Amino acid sequence: MIRTILASAAVLALTATAAPHAASAQSRIDGTYRDQDGYVQIVVAPCSANAAARCGTITRILRMKEGETNRDRYNDDPALRNRPITGIRLLQNMTWRDGAWRGQVYNPEDGGTYRAVVRPGRGGALSVQGCLSIVCRTVTWPAA
Numbered sequence: 001m002i003r004t005i006l007a008s009a010a011v012l013a014l015t016a017t018a019a020p021h022a023a024s025a026q027s028r029i030d031g032t033y034r035d036q037d038g039y040v041q042i043v044v045a046p047c048s049a050n051a052a053a054r055c056g057t058i059t060r061i062l063r064m065k066e067g068e069t070n071r072d073r074y075n076d077d078p079a080l081r082n083r084p085i086t087g088i089r090l091l092q093n094m095t096w097r098d099g100a101w102r103g104q105v106y107n108p109e110d111g112g113t114y115r116a117v118v119r120p121g122r123g124g125a126l127s128v129q130g131c132l133s134i135v136c137r138t139v140t141w142p143a144a
Contacts, residue, residue, distance in 0.1 A: 028120045029054055029094075029101055033141035039065055041144050042090055044126070054101055054118075056091030074111035091128075094118055105130045 033042045033056075040058045047055040061070060072083045085108060094103035094116070105116035105128060114130035121127040124143035129136050 029118055029126055031124070031126075032059075032144040033126050034062065034144050035141055036139040037065075039063055040085065042141060044091060047093060050093070052095065053103070054091065054094040055089050056094075058086055058088045058090060061086060072108050072111075074108060076111045076113075091116065091118065 029044050030046075031044055033044065034040070035042060039062055041060040041062055042056045043059045044054055044056040047053040064070070070085050071081065072085060072088060073081050075081045075083075088106065088108060090106050090108075092104040092106065092113070094101040096102075101116075101118040103116055103118075104113050105118075106113045107130065112132070114132050116131070117129045119127045121140055126141040126143075127138060128141055129138040131137075
């Protein structure tokens with residue numbers, strides 16, 4: 001009988017702690033970051049259309065890259081090339097699957113959208129991997 005009580009207590013303890021741990025692991029990417037070169041500030045938060053998914057939006061230009069404008073001039077869609085960089089959604093529809101946030105990342109430096117895998121990094125940073133087919137590139141966005 002004591003074994004049954006201990007086993008039941010262990011199951012209850014695991015059940016009570018598993019859900020908050022999973023939720024905290026999923027929400028750890030929410031926050032404010034700088035891109036890898038320190039040009040823009042990005043806020044990662046729940047997407048407006050799907051609160052379970054995460055999106056990352058440029059909220060501020062920290063410094064201008066020499067020779068660049070504050071417009072999305074390399075966008076694949078000519079109609080979007082004059083839109084301001086501020087407000088562009090870099091991380092799109094990131095959903096929690098297989099231990100990471102997976103979705104798409106937009107790169108305003110070349111106008112391409114790539115398959116993305118995002119994970120929390122060291123010191124509050126964000127590890128952002130963009131892939132085209134089997135070729136991937138990972139950058140670190142430090143916490144702002």
